[in-house]
Amino acid sequence: MIQRKPLPSVIRFNQLLSALTKLNHFSSCLHLFKQMCVIGVPVSEYSMNIAIKCCCQMSRTNDGFALLGCCFRRAVVPDVFTFSTLLDGLVLEDRILEAERLFKKLIKHKLCEPNVVMYSTMIKGLCKFGNNDIAIGLLRLMDERGCEPNVVIYSSLMRCEQ
Template identity: 80%
Template sequence: MCAVRVPVDKYSISIAIKCCCQMSRTNDGLALLASCFRRAVVPDVCTFNTLLDGLVLEDRILEAERLFKKLIKHKLCEPNVVMYSTMIKGLCKVGNNDIAIGLLRLMDERGYKPDTVVYNTIIYSLCKDKLIDDAYKLFNEMVFAKGIQPDML
């Protein structure tokens, strides 16, 4: 697009980044993100969600964590429910249940209401790691303290 002088905006870059991430080419997506900054195109939270999800899908959880922390530290975007959910999914994928629960608490503190998907992700991970009592406590919190109805798995 740049070679033929077609204007590049955050939407076209986001689409290109999503394509890269869905093809397990997140490094290319990150390179496109760098070109955003060079061209003064400001990416939005959806673009960052796509990159985080791409890193998680490629099992690059530490890199996803670093990017997430950098986004918050440098105030590049305000995390939303999708971003928190993506990070929780990644943390649970590698068995970092304590950090995932901490992120769940942070999410709730900041006014983002976790849904059944977020709770199910952590509960499943706790069960997988044979932490049944912890899973049961979290389930009870979800249903009785938060009033979130469980769905069928």
């Protein structure tokens, strides 16, 4: 694809990145993403999100944050998926305090409106580390903000109480 003239659209590259991710070929996906940047493919929000997800799945969340910086430099606006992925990466790496700080910063500075996936990620992470009271407080915050909890959240809280 990289050698074709004219280059395929970013959509075709995103389809390949997505397929590599579904096959758990995270390092190959990141390699392709880097090649896209080098040859000047105009990466999209979707491309960036896939690359950040790969970093986080490989326990390289700091690299994911570096890619977040690239988003800003390229005028690609991160969305709730971007931040949920980074929060999940921090939780996977047992960095719950950093995840909490990031979550609070997202809300305080209104960088994105948390959705059920983001709340679920945080509640699951808090429960994983025995922060039951904070997890329940987050459930209340969800309710206050009009975000409906799902079965994943309730399951996490039930395991949290045990």
